[in-house]
Amino acid sequence: YADLVERTREAVWLIGAGVLLLVMLVAVNVSGLVFAEGASRQQEFAVRSSLGAGRGRLIRQFIADATMLTLVASVVGLLVAAVSMAPLLAVLPLDLPPHAEPRIDVRVVVITMLVGLIAAWTVALVPARRLTGFNLREWLDGRIPDVRSRWFSRPGQWIVCVQVTLVVVLLAGGGLLVRSLDRLLDVDLGFDPDAVQVLEVMPLDSSPSVWKDFYPALVQQLGSVRGVEAVGASDWMPLAEVMVVMAVDPAGGPDLSPAGVTPGLLEALGVRVRQGRLFSSSDHGLPVAVITESAAREVFSSTDVVGKSVDLGQPHTVIGVVSDLRGWGPDSAPQNLVFTPLQPTSLMPPAVVLRTNGPAPSLEDLRAVATSIGPRVVVERVRPGTALLDDNIEAPRQQSAVLALLALLGLVLTLIGIGGVTAQAVQRRTREIGVRMAFGATPRQVVCTIAGDSLKPALMGLTFGVVAAFYTTGILERYLFETTPTDP
Secondary structure, eight states: OHHHHHHHHHHHHHHHHHHHHHHHHHHHHHHHHHHHHHHTTHHHHHHHHHTTOOHHHHHHHHHHHHHHHHHHHHHHHHHHHHHHHHHHHHHSOOOOOTTOOOOOOHHHHHHHHHHHHHHHHHHHHHHHHHHTSSOHHHHHTTOOOOOOOSSOSSHHHHHHHHHHHHHHHHHHHHHHHHHHHHHHHTSOOSSOOTTEEEEEEEESOOOHHHHHHHHHHHHHHHTTSTTEEEEEEESOOTTOSOOOOEESSTTTOOEEEEEEEOTTHHHHHTOOEEEEOOOOGGGTTSOEEEEEHHHHHHHHSSSOOTTOEEESSSEEEEEEEEOOOOTTOTTSOOOOEEEEEOOOOTTSOOEEEEEESSSOOOHHHHHHHHHTSSSOEEEEEEEEHHHHHHHHTHHHHHHHHHHHHHHHHHHHHHHHHHHHHHHHHHHHTHHHHHHHHHTTOOHHHHHHHHHHHHHHHHHHHHHHHHHHHHHHGGGGGGGOSSOOTTOO
16 A cells, blocks of 8 residues: 555656646746737727826736636636546556546635636736836837847747746656656566467366366467467466565575476566576476576576576475566566476466467467366456556556656647747837848848747757756656666
């Protein structure tokens, strides 16, 4: 339970950080669009001012517009949330207990709307104070005040700079998680899950003799099914969360993970043999073992160990050494595995692993083979090995998807915001553009001039964003695999 709570807490913090950046980006974006829309209403403000409207009255007009738009947007957002809740929860990296039914909470809706209103009033107030802070009668006479700052000639360029800064931080976080997931998928697990099928089946009769005879017979029958290249059973399954660990020496020897397997199991997994051989049918009941390279180094400080004995309660002769296996997942260290001949018991039902060289047998075909042996059985399911891997890396995959989605959404919003601010700048400079073209400037030169004006704040925002990302992406370090928070 504690692990479940901790995983959920980390996922919520990650989503919250991404959403916070997106909210800041939306606020700046809307502020730019409000400024651009307000700048186009300068003549309207001048007329109202001439008719006696004070600065406070004009600012209240901005606030009223923002309030109405926020309420309409909140209703639309609530409808979208209700429709998209199920598919969204399928993507979010949250481990919700089965009894927790997700729903839209009224308190959360009210708080969200209040936060939206406060943000909207703040966003509207900044451009409103600036747009109504000049002598509006001068605008009627065409005497537009010069608002050039130290770095930028127009206030809208600051908005572009801040937008680019925020979206670079968001894109950097999403890129790091995607890069980490890519490296996670490139890890050599020591076995090949692509062509593996895992069959979960067990007899209803728990008698030891039934279990002892059923699984060897099932493995033999499945070996004759068309398309099955290798098959075996084991009480250990890679990428599973449960594993028995035992100490070789109670006084403090290295820990080993024992696993019972039938002949053919290691071949079905595609495990690579480094020394010696794998199990055969003649090894049944004998005290022999196949160990991984990491187990050989832990116990014998060497990988040349064929013929030596390892103590598993009684001495077992090592007949083979196989490549290291990351049985707990690609982000885990190789396990110190020791394989011995399987003795099936009802305490730990074995899983049957099949490797195919063509179309995989259907569940109905496998069930027919299992029921034809004799005792009544329950065939729970058959799963491809890739599904086991997907389950193991589900959290990193979902985290990457969520933050990448937020980053792409932020990029789209930034492009919309830059487009709005640039359009407003072009509209304000219509007279200037006409004068330039009257003196011989070509349309291409005018376009290059306007694009250059947008490029300067974008480059500055890119610089600020890279620096900010360098210092802020450290919070993602716990979510990264073989990737540094400053990965180029």
